[in-house]
Amino acid sequence: MEEGPLWVSEAAGLVSARREMAQWSKSFPDCGGVHQSPIDVETSAVHHDPSLMPVNVVDYHQPGHDPFILSNNGHTVKMSLPAWFQLGGLPWRFTAVQLHFHWGREWDGSGGLAGGSEHTVDGRRSAAELHVVHYNSDLYPNVSVAQSQRDGLVVLGVLIETGDDNNSAYENIFKYLEFIKYAGQQMPIPSFNVRSLLPTDLGRYFRYNGSLTTPPCYQSVLWTVFAEKVTVTRKQLKNLETVLFSNDGKDPKSVPLQDNYRTTQPLNHRVVLASFVPDSITSYTLGKLCAVVVGSLCGLMGLAMVIILLVKAMSSTSSWEALAAVRPAPSRRSKEHDKEQKQDTAFNTDPDPEKPEAPPKVEA
Known part of the structure; x- marks a missing residue:
């Protein structure tokens, strides 16, 4: 400008x-x-x-x-x-x-x-x-x-x-x-x-x-x-x-x-x-969703195969002991939650707007 x-x-x-x-x-x-x-x-x-x-x-x-x-x-x-x-x-x-x-x-x-x-x-x-x-x-x-x-x-x-x-x-x-x-x-x-x-x-x-x-x-x-x-x-x-x-x-x-x-x-x-x-947002979102779905299905199938193999291989161990060996540790949930702050769409599009700078003095 x-x-x-x-x-x-x-x-x-x-x-x-x-x-x-x-x-x-x-x-x-x-x-x-x-x-x-x-x-x-x-x-x-x-x-x-x-x-x-x-x-x-x-x-x-x-x-x-x-x-x-x-x-x-x-x-x-x-x-x-x-x-x-x-x-x-x-x-x-x-x-x-x-x-x-x-x-x-x-x-x-x-x-x-x-x-x-x-x-x-x-x-x-x-x-x-x-x-x-x-x-x-x-x-x-x-x-x-x-x-x-x-x-x-x-x-x-x-x-x-x-x-x-x-x-x-x-x-x-x-x-x-x-x-x-x-x-x-x-x-x-x-x-x-x-x-x-x-x-x-x-x-x-x-x-x-x-x-x-x-x-x-x-x-x-x-x-x-x-x-x-x-x-x-x-x-x-x-x-x-x-x-x-x-x-x-x-x-x-x-x-x-x-x-x-x-x-x-x-x-x-x-x-x-x-x-x-924009079109790019739509295509990006669909592609990302497809990747997440496919990845999740593959992960579930892999986990099922691991459980089946462990159960067969550890026949002398009870089912509860075998599942405990592959059960993931419980995750800790955060006690704090971020609060969304609605942005001013007219003059505050920045998530953390900087403090206005003082204009330099202009001599006549």
Whole structure:
């Protein structure tokens, strides 16, 4: 998620940018925290929470008459959103601020398409990713204050793949990229139905507590990553990957704005909730049950054979003495029992959430 200062220098390529990412924690301590984003969503390990309702986007389909502001800040392409765009169904009101993209490059070193999404699912990276940023407007006056608070932000993540049909919703943005090629450029564009950028199904998603994916990496984000992906054509994706530059245009050596995604971070025992039951959970459970049943049957048959052989071999010993020789010792039962504690599915998906870190002081 892009919300902090820029991390790609004007002369930085992919290798130097990755090295710079590794050094973030030296200047921004939160970047070395244990609740960082993005993550790899391992579908076989998520926790299904049937209480999670479909995401309620309020007034996304009513953009108003004022234009949106599209800008290139040197790290991503960002579009402003009106304050009446909100999220419902959460403990507080969350107001939209902006949306932006993360992407890779047209070709990787082996001649194939290189993905650029930040979140991955079962280790697979998508072609690109859209983030829609909201802040807690009930508790905080603006996003700058909210971003350093544990309950400050909610971000919707949309994974993007390539397909055959032109995506007219995304074309509302992509067709203007050539006018903001260089860092610092911006322009007004006609407003449009932002709901059309999201997946059709808003009821299937993954949710977890994480962070901004750029410095200062505040661990203040409730992430919602939709399971359904949206598609754009390869031509549309190529436009996003090749038109923009990370420098301001004064440097004769223009630096393409590509690979602006952060690699996945360790989960560190966080709980990832799912509003639905992924297929991998179903297949894993059935397979495990079959293994348990088969193993139990084999164990019972083996025990029966041992008892029969012992009885025959020890004919001079009474049956009670023989059974005593193979009877397992009684197990000790624990006097204490764990008590389950229901987790807050909105802002406490972690089994042992860490104490919020105090935001660093920012000098004017």
